Amino acid sequence: MANGALISVSNLAKIYANGVGTIPVLQKVNLKIFPGEMVAVMGPSGSGKSTLLFILGLFLHPTRGSYHLAGEDVLKLDRTAQAEFRRRRVGFVFQSCDLLENSTVYENLEFPLIYAGVDRRERPARILAALEQVNLEHRIHHASNHLSGGERQRVAVARALVNQPQVILADEPTGQLDRSHSHLIMDHFAEIVKKAETAVVVVTHDPEIAGRCTRVCSLDDGILYEG
Amino acid sequence: MRLDDLLRVSVRQVLRHRRRYLGVVLAIALGVAGFMLVMTMSRDFKKNFNRDLNLIGGATIIRMYFEDLPDHRPQWFRTETLAGLRRIPGVTDASLVALAGSARTNWRTRQYYFSLLGVDDSFWEVRGLWPLKGQLFHDADVEARKREVVLGTELARRIFGSQEVEGRYMEIDHDLYRVSGLLGGITDSSLANSAFIPLTTAQDRVSGISLPNRLYLRVLTWDDVDRVVAAVPAAVSAHQSADLLRVEVSWEALKRVKHVAWWVEFFIYLALSATLILGGFGIWNVMMAAVRSRTREIGLKKAMGAEDRDILAQFLSEALCLSVGSAILGVALGRLAMEVMGYFIGSSPPLDLFLICLALGLLFAVFLGVGAGLYPSIQASRMEVVSAIRYE
Ligand SMILES: Nc1ncnc2c1ncn2[C@@H]1O[C@H](COP(=O)(O)OP(=O)(O)OP(=O)(O)O)[C@@H](O)[C@H]1O
């Protein structure tokens, strides 16, 4: 149990089993993240960065190891509590920046609020605030199918922010963005982590983005190294 | 997830994919409309069919008479008895008849024999008869004891050699009667060979005619016959002795009519059930396909914090929106069809039956929606986040 660490992961391993054999993706991951930290995770393609983020978001159960969030052993949670965890404590930006198709930007951002039981009258203000952070308030009622790649990515970021989570897990959130928008998003992340109790984990291939984080880790051969 | 959110999201989803659901919606709507139509209109339909059926022998006419036994006082039907019989539920009309087995008239030196019936004004309606020429007498004529006679076609031909008999006069039992009309409708040979005068006139003027000891009941549909027959003795004995009462129904014809009607109804219901079952499979199929094609959506929603039961509720309520929406559409269509059909067969659709149909339709839709949507919804709710996200 970490003293004051928001995220505390030790000896985490993930071995995928498919029909043919087993793929040991994560071998030994130890990671402590404190409130106010912004951690970049780098590493070659296929090294297991997304896998690690999925485990942190409780989308995937690790094969071994422990994971505590704010002192709580979150691997022991049942399905309902896991859902509760996902909607109250983490905001996730998927690598493929998935949006709900056939829905507007507003509806995409509304779902996390619906599941979190936010009052209907409160929602528009919160959705607008989240969109303002990514400069997309003018697209609020656009169909998600008609957005550009970068716009989709920014909506995905806004959606991760809308519930004001404790931990933001972002899988290449700036992959399709130009420099100024990438920095805009990193600015917001920096602003968010300054508020106490919040941490951001960013997977990125961009050294410039990694340079804006408080810490950089890299994954190689299933082992997470600092620096 | 709150109920209003759930409904809003589901309705939105169904409306956005309306083209995918169109076939299913139409199948269920038409099935429901058909069911409704058959349920509400079948009585009216039978009534109409039944009227036409007289042609085949009047399966729903009940004949009653008092038997003439030598050592008994002759009996006849009293007015109160007639009124009592009319009040039996399912009886639409009743008619009182007196019969003279043989009457005689002279025309141009020849004599003609025929049966003479004293009948009231309900007789025509009860027996399904209408004027071929001229007119049949009405209650006012009976009331006024007029000397008018309606002739069967065969009798008219025999006496006058033509059908143009209206306004002629003929002599019956020393009185002159004006021929008011010629009897139409499908009549058997005995009716075609008879003459009909108002019952009142007959009682006053014709010697040898019986007391009004025959009575015909017209029943709404063949389904009512048994019940009415069972109720007759009590209705009669409430006002007079029913000892010599005889009741006749052409049971064989009735049985056949019922048989045919049962099969027709059975096939209609069978066809409609098939439609509805297909609709149910349609929902099941559409929902299964939806779960598969919306895997990413499910994963995303779970990643956004949806619980299993939120996903279950969403898919189930989409299925319900589909089935209930279809049923409401079906009820509306059915109502419309009822009005149209009511207009054509000249009856007004019964409101209480319509309301029952509405309730049944909605209940059925809920069963259909839950029945067909439950399994796909459970499948959707059990999906793991990552497999859903990585699914292509
Ligand atoms: N369900 C699975 N079954 C088997 N192997 C899997 C499964 N999911 C992922 N893998 C494998 O695990 C490895 C790590 O995948 P992951 O997506 O975590 O990589 P990544 O570091 O995010 O790569 P990238 O930078 O390209 O996004 C890959 O080699 C991938 O093929």
Ligand SMILES: [Mg+2]
């Ligand atoms: Mg990845």
